[in-house]
Amino acid sequence: MKVFYFTSTGNSLEVAKAIGGELVSIPQVLKNDLTDFKEDAIGMVFPLYSLGTPGIVREFMEKTRLQADYFFAVITYGNFEGGGVDDFNRLARSRGIKLSYLNSIVMADNYLNFFKMENQIESLADKKVPENVMKIASDIKERKSFIKKASMPMKMLSYVARFIYRFQPGTVDNRFSVEDSCNQCKVCEKVCPVDNIVVQQKPVFKHKCISCYACTHNCPQNAIRLKGERSRSRFRNPGIDLAEIIKANS
């Protein structure tokens, strides 16, 4: 079994690790132009972006040819999923993939524009993350069939959000600024899944940003500010260390 994953702050990696099998990073598949995979079971685990599938996961689905008897997908999200499951199910179907299992799981929301990370960390206990991760991992181990559905208004909401998201320019990284506490450690360069950063005196952003926020959440000096951020606090899933994010995205 192969589990393809994309993560910027570790939530999706926590889920992928709990499911088990061979974990394969989606950014690395794309960077290495890998296309063909044949397994007994294939899964995708990734975060929800703007009520739908992140562009990098969409690109992975469009560029790869996947063959398996059992396909599954798990979408991690922070507060409101809209019709995200339906968005991915339609994408999978358009690639000839019939999912046997499709679920979502609420975790900490790493979207800095809307949320203070200290509040997200505080509210984690209410989200019952460990229980839900275990349930999903056990469903998949038993090769259960289950497709989470979205209501028609939620599907439409996601459709509109996805339409707007498609026009987000790579220059969205102009919203970042770097404080003098930056010590040129290059962690931001290593955790960027699309090689959008090169560290010189300070990080230089190359304007092909996918706004995953891995750089700012994982900066050891907390030196990267986002214009309009709700607070200075940052988040990484407590079960995942920095080396794992670097390994996933470098």
Ligand SMILES: Cc1cc2nc3c(=O)[nH]c(=O)nc-3n(C[C@H](O)[C@H](O)[C@H](O)COP(=O)(O)O)c2cc1C
């Ligand atoms: C660009 C962006 C858009 C997001 N959009 C949503 C959203 O529409 N709904 C939601 O509940 N969470 C949203 N989130 C939060 C993430 O889906 C959530 O925190 C996820 O678990 C992060 O997974 P990761 O740690 O594996 O990267 C968004 C995060 C980012 C960075």
Ligand code: SF4
């Ligand atoms: S991770 Fe932070 S401290 Fe390190 S180079 Fe990037 S901005 Fe500077």
Ligand code: SF4
């Ligand atoms: S520059 Fe930062 S936010 Fe943009 S893609 Fe790279 S890691 Fe993600």
